[in-house]
Amino acid sequence: MKRYSIAFILLSAIGLMLCSIAQNIIVKTGPIKKCTVEIEGKYYKVDYPDADEKREAILTGAKIAMVGLVLITIGCCSQAYARGRSPAWGLFGILSPLGILIIATLKDKQPGNLRPAEAPDKELN
16 A cells, blocks of 8 residues: 655645636636627727626636645645655646646655565565
């Protein structure tokens, strides 16, 4: 059984939840619609009255998604470090679920974390 750091599990779970919430906000907001208005023979494209609220909701969703990705990446960095690897491996967290899968399947390089079956042979006295 592989060992996972608590930071990896918690931060990845929270980050995925935040990304899901952000996606929900953005999808429910819908596209910003424009209409064409004719004034003195010239045509202008004008936003519908709710465009500002929609823009604000989309920006809020994007900010929440960024926070989620940062948390996932920090969690992946802690897991890579716990496995005896460089924390730079945690940048795979930017790939979100795929990155979490890659980090979760990394082999342990720390000698203290090896299971008996993986430990190098030692002479028994």
